Amino acid sequence: MNASQYLDTLTSQTPVYVLNTFCLLVALIIKYTYPNHWPDAFTYLKTLITSPSPSTSPSASTPDAAPDATPDAGIREDIYCRILSMLVHELCDYDNSSRSDESLSRDENVKDRMRGIGEESNPRTTDVEDVLEGLVGIVERNWGGGNGRENKAMETVGMYINWVDINLVMSPKCLNCIFSSLRSPSNLPLNLSASSCILEIVNKGMTAPAKLTVLEGLNLIQVFEEVVKGNRDVELSSRISAISASVTIQLIGMAETEEGAGAGKMINGWMEWMFRCFLHDEVKVSWEVLGVISRWTMCLGKQVGKSKDATVVFWAEDYLATILSCVFRQMQYPRNYDFNQKDGQELVSVFEKEGLDVEEEEDDEEVYRQEVRKLYAKIVRWQPDQAVQMIGATLGRLPGRLSESDFEVAEAALRLVFHFQEGLSSKMAKMIGNGGTFDQIVTALFESDIGFHSNHELLVLYLDIAVRYGKVLIAMKDESKKCVLIGRVYECIGRGIAGGRRRIRSRCCYLLLRFVKTMKGGGGNGIICSALSMVQEIINTNAAADYSLLGLDDHNYLFESAGLLLCSSPETAVSGLSTFTVPQLSKIREIIHAANLAFNPQQKAVLASMLMANIAHLSKGYSKGDLTEATSAIFLEALQVAIESLHALPAFENIRSKVMMLVHRMVTILGDAVLPCVSSLLEPLVRNCEDDVTQVVQLMNLLLIKFGKKLEAGIDGVVLPFLRHCVELTPQEGAADQMNVEKVSIMKLQVLFLQHVVSNDCVGVLFSGQNIAGLVDVMRLMLAGLHVKEAARSTIVFFSKISSSGVADNYQDYWRFVFGDVLMSLWQLMTDKTRFNVRDAVCAKTVGESANLMFMLRERRKEDWCLFVGCLGASMGKDMSCLLLEEGGVGALKKNVMSVLQA
Template sequence: MEEQLEQAVEIALNSNADYNLKQQAISFCNQIKDSPNGWQICIALFVSQPKRSTSVRFFALQVVDDALVKRLNGNEDLLDHNALNYIKGVLLSYLQREFNPQITGDSDAPYMENKLSQTVTYLFALTYLQSWPSFYDDILALSSIDGPLLSNSRGLLFFLRVLNSQHEEIADTLIRRSEGTAQRGIALKDAIRARDMTKLTNIWREILLRWGSREDGLVINESCLKVIGSWISWIDISLIVTPEYMNIIFSSLGNEPLRKSACDTLTEIVSKKMKPVDKLQLISLFNLPEVISQLPVGRDLEFDEKVARLSNAVSLDLVKIQDDQTNTGVRETASHLCQQILPFSISFLGNEYDDTASEVFPAISEYLSFLRKEKKRNNFLTPDRLALLTSILKTVVLKLKYDETMDFQNGSDESEAEFLEIRSRLRLFQDAIAAIDVDLFMDTVSGVVLDSLDGTKRDWREIELGLYELNAFIDGLRNASAMPSKSNPATKAVEILNTMLLKMISSNILSLNHPAINLFYLELIVKPTKFLDSNPQLIPQILNTFVSAVGIHSSFLHVQLRSWFLFYRFIKLNKLLIGDISETALTAISDLLVITAEIPQSNDNDSDVSTDSGSSNFEGRLYLFEVSGLLISIDAVSDEKQLVLLKNILNPIFADMERNLPRALEDPLSALQVHHDIMALGTFARGVADGGKTVNEQVREQFLLAGRAILVTLETLSRLDIVREASRFAFARMVPILEYHILPEIPTLVSRLLVESSTSELIDFMSFLGQLVHNFKDQPGMFDMVNSLLGPLLTRIYYSLSISANGSTDEEIRQTDMKKAYLSFMLNLLNNGMGSVLVSRDNRQMLDSVIQSVAHYSSTTDDSSIKKMGSSIFPRLEEIRSRAL
């Protein structure tokens, strides 16, 4: 059987084996694994001589482990007491043979010994409490085979591997465990502490003493230090924190090969939970500020990270003690130690390597939180704490700068993305400092900004840092009015901000033509909404910048796309200040008002076209159409000029729709082009409506033509959902311009939209109609319009609601949303005096269906909003019916 299993494992792991034969081999291996005696076959296979192949033996251990784990999980039928004793005897015999230096043979690879240590750990968990109290003595004996105790390096290393494995099994807090497993771990730890802990800690100390100076003892010492560092969290710390023990650990810090492991161990010792007074005594006893100051940082990146982690652990504990303790003496002692250790954490915060800097983020965050509470309690900070706060801010600012090895890729490069992530976390520190001391924040940041704009800086990284900090300053203004300040914080902040913005606009930083600088410049022009109110003379200069190669005509695609939106925001926010230069601005962007649909390569063979096709470019261009509407609708533009400019924009769109309409059903690109044209019409209309100029009859007539063009398009392309979606969008945006003049067109729109509409489209369309009813309820044509379209609309709604959700969660959500939209539409009719349309000659036969549907939907749902609307609608419908009888 062993030979068959060996052969099956080899075939199963052979990538070149015949597929059918391989499947048979896998099936046979699984049968052995699942059989009641499979573990017996496998343990014999594992220990047999001569050794089988590594892959076969690894599989064999997996089967034994599986049986042991099942026993740990409560399956007592698979392994009884005798079976466990058998496995124990076989493994001990194997271990004594394997680690005997007198027996020649190939040693197992480290991963095999790790696997074996895991098996021994499972066996330990099953037997230590009842039948194997001598476990540690028996495993430690491997270190004395053919020599004195601790002399056999391979046996000793395996002993340490088992201890590390045991910690992971019963004590590692990062591993989630079931209640039963956790309770077993507690029982095992209690037993270890009672029976063997003193002995084990003495052995660890002896290992470090004996092997610390040996050239061949590095791995053993590293493993031993790792054991101490992991076990310290759940053992009596007094067993480790003794003069002799700590001298060994501190001397290991001075041993270059061991100092990383020693630093980790010291960090774990310091991090052990204990009473505040005891923790202070521990930190003072170790004189950790002095210890850290003498460590050789700056030579080894990995070691620097470990020292930073140690510094963070000490700082974090000291800050928490200051924050939590009411005992004045304890707080003062913690504060004194904190003043000594935090400078090291701040130094690591500014480390050029982000992994090292990140190690101290928890301590810095905790300290800033503590200072904020202290400032709130006392309304001031002591000079030493203010000095630390200042140091943190200066360090953060320097750390925010792009590294010299890094170039601006707008976050697309992996290393830059990692830097931007770190930068966002550092920014939180800076924002926290602004909330603690707004004067410190404003003075420091403004100094960085003004220095970067002094005209001598030609390194884009320095300028970008200044602009980044200017952006942070604007965001930080919200803290200025909330925090105490020596001066009026809001007034001071506005004065500083205006100074910095004026310096930026008058500087020559755009001459570098760097995408990061250009983009930040435009962002910052738009962000402070009140700046240009007091500096309107800057509008022409800023407009010229926006329409130049720096902005909307940039050769950097991501800058160009973003600047289209920023230009829209700039015009929208400052439309009252634009005045008679609006036509100049419109002329400057006219070359970009060209709609060109693009279908991504992946959609070339698709019959359906998504509105997402080429979306980033097209959606950005829509902002330019909205800007155009704003620019031609500013009061400074005469009616005659507005009409000319309006036609210059609308007529090319009409012509493009007419050109593409005949082939849109067969050509996806033409269909997408028509969709884009209609979306441009709607977006342009929104800009015209928001421009501020009163809409005259000539403008309204042009948009009536646009609405009719859309209806003609719908007549041909109503089965295309992207055209229906664009048509709803455009009509909704033209309502503020057309007002009640749009009502005669709505029945035609409804008839063409309802033919193919989906549930989500119906929901959107009911909302649109409800808004029309609310806006124009007093117009003479409104009743007739609602009366004519109600029947077809209700028929389509009931059909959609009659379709089963078929168990689909998404479909059930859509059905619920549909019911809400339907009831909301009915409530809208009633609230706006349109209830009589339900008993008109055209619709009275549907009244009973409406009443029944409202009663049904509100009584068969758990949704409270549907129930509430139904309870409001139902009695009013009954009243309408009773009056009509």
């Protein structure tokens, strides 16, 4: 059975996959046989839609029957479109990276012959013209039929536009069909397919003069005017907006070139139409033209400092006022926008699971406005003075009492102020705070009642402005006025925390910390005391509500703010500290000494850890130089309570984590006063750490670096327990690769800790009565580092430090290990030319450290050194052995070692 006979068996009831398989087969046959073996392939295809099928012949239907009267009517038109669309995919949309040059050349030859290129024929009567004519005919015959074939045909037309002669597409018949399809009522799929065709036309590559001719011939603005009057569908409007953006961007680009001078005649009309799209109520429509504004800002930047003259076709600054007005309008949220939807994306309360990841999915309205604000910042970069004028004029149009203004307008106006700095260069940003026009605008905002607007979203934005432009307040010369305005900001923060939704409360807590840091204690004692009272009241209110009003981070922000405020005034640094710490410490003691501690310990651990974190953040305002005897006593008490909680609830990682956080802070501000607590602190940490073992090692290393030899007594009892606990943490079951990774990771922590012990003059703890029994195991662990290229030097330094310290002089087991194992392993490493290259920089440094170790051992243990060299003599020869025995300094020994290795 041939293809034509098989075609007659296909009906509208035939499964789609069968239709697709048949059409793909025909498309591939055309691809590989046209034009050499099947020159009339497209003539054959044309018969599909011009010759009647058996199901539509006069004998099969009545003379008066409509084209769709039989169930198989139109199946050939459907197949025709499917074949042509699949042919395009095969010729144009295939992945070229995996195809041979021969295959690509064949495809180009097929397209060229379809277009009449390479043969003596009129390109107006080519096969591709017949294809377009056939597709246009299908659209016209199925107009309003609702069977979808007109849409399929129009989609297929769009596939051919990109590579056929533009004159074929611009023919009256084809163009009228596309525009009629665009205007077609109640047929959105056809409208969208037609819009895709128009987008293909305007994006088609051609010279600037040719493109201008095409755009003039299309007269799209008039067409779009007609379409949007009769069809307000958002999807179609979005497509029209995308087409408009593409045309406008191309016109702007052409206006910057000499051959595109004619673009000036069209660009004004398209910019006006673009403004209409930009101001569309639907975000999806407006979004499409943001690229035009971005392209316009590029022109604006290029033209800064230049003078407008007659040769300039497109002068960007002519549209500045209009675009700024549009940007302000589009910054405004719609009246029905629900800010409350963000309340589900808040910080968790202290009793909810710690570490809970909450993904913030911003809606289109919010993301769109973020993009508009970015465009505004670009405009500010090039025209800051005009932006300031617009800000002033916009705020001047608001009511005298800003708290009574419409939220949407007021919010957008404040956005102009807030995002202004984002567009400034670093040099221009330094001008803020110098008393200029913008400073005056910011000052007027601080003096207004905008912070008392009924919408708390506006309150948060006002506080954002206060934080960003706090230097305007700091620069005020009128101290009385400055104190009033700073106090007003604190009052607004308290109002937001006390009366807002949780997201608002959380944001205000964060902005409180930011504002305190910005002010750096400014405002005077009265303002500071007032702010501290406000913070204390918020903390007490939250505690009375069982800590349910604020999230974990909110507490940290409040206490860190309190610490900074306390330290900003000598009067409050001491007297106010106990006001904040005593309730926290009392609550921790109440938790850990409660009779029912075993009941729901997880919840108690979460609360206790939060209270400890509060004190840690409170201490950030203090430094060692700020402490008095009274404040030191308070922080020491906090450290003792934290250790008590660690002993009471050692199994909970959040307790261990927050205790370590507090210890880090106490080490910084208390110094040596921490030493008596170290032993009782480290013992439960070392015994119970699991996934937090890295943090425990970091803490011990910090203590070693900070205190050095003074830490020996405190760390003596945890060295071996820690090393043994690390062995217990090594996984015993699981995939071999994963187990090896875990094993290496834990071994690195052990080695790092031991290196810090030795490097910070605590060698003695390795030889103490508690640890001497495990010394050999420690040395074997460190010796393993020699086999890692990057760790070899550190391992050598480890043994050098111990050997030179004098602590090991009376321990013969140590020296036997050093000469019998360490030096032998080291020598084997350096003489293994498959792993060690003395010309490599890392290896050369290893040789240098090895020479230092050898020199020290030679000087301290000459007899043992000679025995070691004698053992090597059999393998290196007498002359080489003599080099290692020669007298001299460390430099001479290093030179001799290098000579031996190179030999």
